Amino acid sequence: MKILMYGWEFPPHISGGLGVACFGLTRALADKGHQITFVVPRLESPDNTPHLDLVGVNQFPLNPASDEQAHFISRQIEALSGTIDTETISSPLSPYLTKEQYLLELQRLEARRDEIRAQQEDENGFMLDMSGDYGPNLMTEIMRYASVAGSIASRVPHDIIHAHDWLTMLAGIEARNISGAPLVVHVHATEFDRSGVQVNQAIYDIERHGMEQADQVIAVSHYTKETLVRHYGISPDKIAVVHNAVTREFAPHATDYQRQTREKVVLFLGRITFQKGPDYFVEAAARVLAARDDVRFVMAGSGDMAPRMIERIAELKLGRKFHFTGFLRGSEVEKIFRESDVYVMPSVSEPFGISPLEAMHYDVPVIISKTSGVAEVLHSALKVDFWDVDELASKILAVLSHEPLRREMIEHGAEELKALQWSTAAIQVTDVYAALKNR
Amino acid sequence: MVHVCFYFQVHQPNRLKKYSFFHIGRDHFYEDDNKNRSILQRVAERCYLPANQLMRDLIERHQGAFRIAFSLTGTVVEQLKKFSPITLDSFKALVDTGCVELLDETYNHSLAFLFSREEFREQVAAHRALMRREFGITPTTFRNTELIYNNDLALEVEKMGYQVILAEGADRIMDWRSPNYCYQPQPCTELKLLLKNYKLSDDLAFRFSNRNWESYPLSPEKYASWLHAVSGAGETINLFMDYETFGEHQWRESGIFDFMAQLPEQVLRHPDFRFSTPAEVAAATSPTARLDVPDFVSWADQERDLTAWKGNHLQNDALEAVYQMQSDVMATGNEELIHTWRSLQTSDHFYYMCTKWFSDGDVHKYFNPYSSPYDAYINYQNVLADFESQLLPQSHTQKK
Numbered sequence: 001m002k003i004l005m006y007g008w009e010f011p012p013h014i015s016g017g018l019g020v021a022c023f024g025l026t027r028a029l030a031d032k033g034h035q036i037t038f039v040v041p042r043l044e045s046p047d048n049t050p051h052l053d054l055v056g057v058n059q060f061p062l063n064p065a066s067d068e069q070a071h072f073i074s075r076q077i078e079a080l081s082g083t084i085d086t087e088t089i090s091s092p093l094s095p096y097l098t099k100e101q102y103l104l105e106l107q108r109l110e111a112r113r114d115e116i117r118a119q120q121e122d123e124n125g126f127m128l129d130m131s132g133d134y135g136p137n138l139m140t141e142i143m144r145y146a147s148v149a150g151s152i153a154s155r156v157p158h159d160i161i162h163a164h165d166w167l168t169m170l171a172g173i174e175a176r177n178i179s180g181a182p183l184v185v186h187v188h189a190t191e192f193d194r195s196g197v198q199v200n201q202a203i204y205d206i207e208r209h210g211m212e213q214a215d216q217v218i219a220v221s222h223y224t225k226e227t228l229v230r231h232y233g234i235s236p237d238k239i240a241v242v243h244n245a246v247t248r249e250f251a252p253h254a255t256d257y258q259r260q261t262r263e264k265v266v267l268f269l270g271r272i273t274f275q276k277g278p279d280y281f282v283e284a285a286a287r288v289l290a291a292r293d294d295v296r297f298v299m300a301g302s303g304d305m306a307p308r309m310i311e312r313i314a315e316l317k318l319g320r321k322f323h324f325t326g327f328l329r330g331s332e333v334e335k336i337f338r339e340s341d342v343y344v345m346p347s348v349s350e351p352f353g354i355s356p357l358e359a360m361h362y363d364v365p366v367i368i369s370k371t372s373g374v375a376e377v378l379h380s381a382l383k384v385d386f387w388d389v390d391e392l393a394s395k396i397l398a399v400l401s402h403e404p405l406r407r408e409m410i411e412h413g414a415e416e417l418k419a420l421q422w423s424t425a426a427i428q429v430t431d432v433y434a435a436l437k438n439r
Numbered sequence: 440m441v442h443v444c445f446y447f448q449v450h451q452p453n454r455l456k457k458y459s460f461f462h463i464g465r466d467h468f469y470e471d472d473n474k475n476r477s478i479l480q481r482v483a484e485r486c487y488l489p490a491n492q493l494m495r496d497l498i499e500r501h502q503g504a505f506r507i508a509f510s511l512t513g514t515v516v517e518q519l520k521k522f523s524p525i526t527l528d529s530f531k532a533l534v535d536t537g538c539v540e541l542l543d544e545t546y547n548h549s550l551a552f553l554f555s556r557e558e559f560r561e562q563v564a565a566h567r568a569l570m571r572r573e574f575g576i577t578p579t580t581f582r583n584t585e586l587i588y589n590n591d592l593a594l595e596v597e598k599m600g601y602q603v604i605l606a607e608g609a610d611r612i613m614d615w616r617s618p619n620y621c622y623q624p625q626p627c628t629e630l631k632l633l634l635k636n637y638k639l640s641d642d643l644a645f646r647f648s649n650r651n652w653e654s655y656p657l658s659p660e661k662y663a664s665w666l667h668a669v670s671g672a673g674e675t676i677n678l679f680m681d682y683e684t685f686g687e688h689q690w691r692e693s694g695i696f697d698f699m700a701q702l703p704e705q706v707l708r709h710p711d712f713r714f715s716t717p718a719e720v721a722a723a724t725s726p727t728a729r730l731d732v733p734d735f736v737s738w739a740d741q742e743r744d745l746t747a748w749k750g751n752h753l754q755n756d757a758l759e760a761v762y763q764m765q766s767d768v769m770a771t772g773n774e775e776l777i778h779t780w781r782s783l784q785t786s787d788h789f790y791y792m793c794t795k796w797f798s799d800g801d802v803h804k805y806f807n808p809y810s811s812p813y814d815a816y817i818n819y820q821n822v823l824a825d826f827e828s829q830l831l832p833q834s835h836t837q838k839k
Contacts, residue, residue: 287461291460291461379794379811382811382813382814382817383810383811390459390461391459393460393461394459394460394461394817394821395817397460398460398816398817398820398821401820402756402816402817402820403756404752404753404755404756404816405752405753405756405813405816405817405820407752408751408752408753408794408813408816409813411752412794
């Protein structure tokens, strides 16, 4: 089938798990014979992804017809919530970017504003600037993105429209308005996962509208499906669960690695935000270190809670044993996994959570919170309630103390990873497509 | 003459409480008394009491022609005394009818035979003493934990003076032979071997309420006709199962009690059929052949081997750890510590650590108080660490 897919990011330009998941899924779908056009907001370098057509919205000239569409879309969004201020939506929308990165990006855009405008007016049509980053002017971008999506739908032949997360849902709806093809909305995370109780109403409205409009919803876990049913009132019959898998190419396995740390290392890797539960990791670390001091804790990542975590560690006087690495990339990620004896994901709310799978790929046993989608597919992980720091500490100590436990988890983990293939997910997604086509 | 030989296993483990790393050295009580009490009382209410009543009625109605055997572990007897004395009394009343045989096994339902002959003999002796003390009976039939069996066990049990031993009639050891005869273990000269007819046993224990089973619903007439079909091709049909089959594994609503209430009558319609206990079957039949079983068999899972308790790193490590303590524990001479140590040997602790998720994982899950085998292992090792700290000379002399 021909699939018109909308995403917000795609490797190598990624800031989180969404891009990785899109890459894994699209490649497996391509292997099944689907032809995919993947639309991202911005494409700087030419597309060299062999398995699909990667298209940047910034490359598309906007013709007058679709300009009208843009107005139409804006009106639709206003009707949807009535309250969306398109210019001044502020920062809680930024699931992946750090504050510092925001500011840099903002400055960059400011600096280029006149230049861009000049450039746009210079061109034949009108080129939208799609920064593709999540920032304060995100809502404006979403709407512009949605409007241009229309013009792409009219040019790219497709049987199915597939939109990933709220960022692209309006684009998906608009594409369907134009082509009439069935719309699949794929939910990787909801506003409840990102913000906890302080839900951004505008985003919630878009998510809900997108799922209501969709012909079919795909959730990355039963955990997420339950959220969609409970908090968004979506009928469970409309939601298919397709678990994520591992994209092995991101983590080539070298067996001759020499560890540098002689002490035991316990790793947290992820955004240091409310959703990821870094504070529970810190409290558990204090308990573990009270029991044995030959352990080091590493918190890798960045996020708005980082300063508070650093202060708390100082207050507990654990700085000698607890290390912050900041945001890690590529080879640094691999290195930190290889230095670790146990990986902990104490997420408060994790729609899926692909990083434990990556840790397991490096033969690192994992402890994960029960409130995660990945807990549904992993047997070879220890599972805890994120708030139960005593239990978390006890389990960290158990993995560090009992070699047979570690070995059993690693051996079973390797078997389980083999079973978590994107090809399985692609079969399930294909079934969803087929059911929509035959409807 | 064909004997129909029912033996019911009665066992409850002493489940451990949630015991985290931070309990070690601070808390020397390991069992989850509340859970053990509530489970025992639930099982007593759903199974033991109504089933005992049913068995009693059947024995009375058939005037001695209905006969059964029980094996009660030491742990379940302890729990009954503590949490449900009336249930223990109802077992005693059943034994007093004279139509019930009691079997011996390891007191703690343990895997001691696999690790220490000395410990094995001690636990069997303790069970034998318990049967004499509580029921006034000295058993002559032996069944090892979960029907774990091989030649060496048979020889050991013969030396201990038993006349009959029970085992699983697994295909692997039976080959072309029928479980419906009395056998002699390869290395033995006196001991007789009775083998579970797993097909007919599991029809009741596992399939009775399965709506997808071709024979559902199973009537007493139909089942009796299957038993009668053995006539001329066997001397005994050994139906071995957990007593919890009645009311717990098969709910009352499945009709299992009504089924059982009518079964003896249907079986006894055939003039060549009678109910007998294992000792009676052994006395009435002679071994038809010798059976060579060098490798262990059991009645657990599809594999019917030891892998339900001793099949992965977790289980092997935990088992080795607890049995390694033997000399240190015995050296304390402290009965309380020895009792606790033996309680930690109960096979269920290791069963909970089984990681065979894909084949028999479901049944393991059903019987498992832990949400994962890793949790079971971690909890057990934490308990063991505390227990070991109590073995240090200064701590147990203080205790005395």
